[in-house]
Amino acid sequence: MSTFSSKQYSWSDVSISIGGRIIEGVTAVEYSVKQEKEALRGRGNKPHQITRGNKTFDGKISIWQSELEAMATSADLLDVTFDVIISYVPSEGGNTVTDVLTGCEFTEVKKTIKQGDKNMVVEMPLAFLDIKFQQ
Template identity: 65%
Template sequence: MSDYSSKNYSWNDISIAIGGRIIEGIEDVEYSAKQEKSVLRGRGGKGHKITRGNKDFEGKINLWQSEVEAMIKDAPNKDILALSFDIIWSFIPDDGGATVTDVLTTCEITEYKKAMKQGDKNMLVELPFIFLDVKNQQ
């Protein structure tokens, strides 16, 4: 059995790179991995096996408008929905603990919406995305 550390990481330990550039204007990030599963039934009232199907990966990031504008500038035909990129998510603790890095491969944004209201000091843009795979603890 491998060594296990119960180290808890904080937002201050996080570093996110999109398309090879560390993003300063990020306020929220999340992703999920799902797999279709069902019980294989045969003789009797209990299942015999759990079968597995397709895996799906999705997430979302909330970025400052300036970060979104930089992504649009780099996108094919200035269309952020045509942009394909990897997200590298690293936890780098100041106390010398282990660095943990997840790589989300071939990400593409599925939609975006820009909005502001009176009194806002900064525009945040939520970008939902899908991706092909997650490489944990790289």
């Protein structure tokens, strides 16, 4: 009998830590790794292999303005390097998954609020050095 579980993760299962502090005011997180790839061509009209180039890591975090202001009191947000830890802990059982984004830096601070908004959510683009999946 298999012990495979297909439990799904939901937003309520996610904890995000920035610089060692769990952030309550995160409303979205996105991160990715991309790699340059190109077909290696030679004899004939079909490629012979896929060649690989540099990897690029980027993402973004949407965060309450109040959380952002709390982080900004200690330093200029564009000058700080930190790790982001994203943990998926299913409330109904299943495996905990933790991804670590290392050497993160914010690339832009852009605040926007409009009439009718109940709070400000700031989208903070990230550049980082590596993703350590399933730590």
